[in-house]
Amino acid sequence: MSDLWTDIEQAGTLTEPLRAAVVKQYRNRGVRALEALDEQRVQKYLDFWVVVGTRDTYIVDEDFCTCNDFIYRGGSCCHILAVRIAQLTGIFQEYARWYIDERPFYANNQQYL
Template identity: 35%
Template sequence: MTADDVETDAGDADGSADEEWRDSLADAGELTPDIVAQLLAVHGDRGRRAVDAVGEGRVKQYNDFTVVVGHEDEYVVEDGGCTCRDSQYNLDADDPTQRCWHVLAAEIAERIGAVDHHDMYYSEVRNFL
């Protein structure tokens, strides 16, 4: 076994843990203490911020985009990516376990039915902000 094999195995373990909380959440349909613990074990502070955003109703679905309202701006989440600086500069886009808290919040909200739906286009709403 080489050092590369060990690194790959560790990455697989993280991927499995990431899938585990997602599967548990999809099955439960709600955030339970165990699921939150699983999420935090994989995503740490990003996971905590995502749970807070979902609890505060800050995940919005428009006709054209899903938007997560942050403390300083609103961020478009699309196809597992986000317009925030954390996604652009700090995270490896090729590693599915590395997600900003906006993407995590959108994934959580979708799985538990906590997305705030708006029958309008965000591109039109954004012009008023």
């Protein structure tokens, strides 16, 4: 039996059989990960990977994600899956800047300063 991640890495792209394997193994999370890739919502910054979701933007760092699915259920959420596939296939938008500088943190959180 072959490993899905090895197969994706060797292919370097998402063939229809590999897409089907992602959905078979990860079900709805796999479908949503593939949608994020297809819609070019996976972004790589100098400091983080970011996936623009349907309700918010999520930061992914290795096997951690800021989404509720990851925080409450753990495991690989659709955002982590999307980033992992993006790393193996090169399907992502790349920005040569720090994501932390993109967020208007200080403007929205003056009470914490």
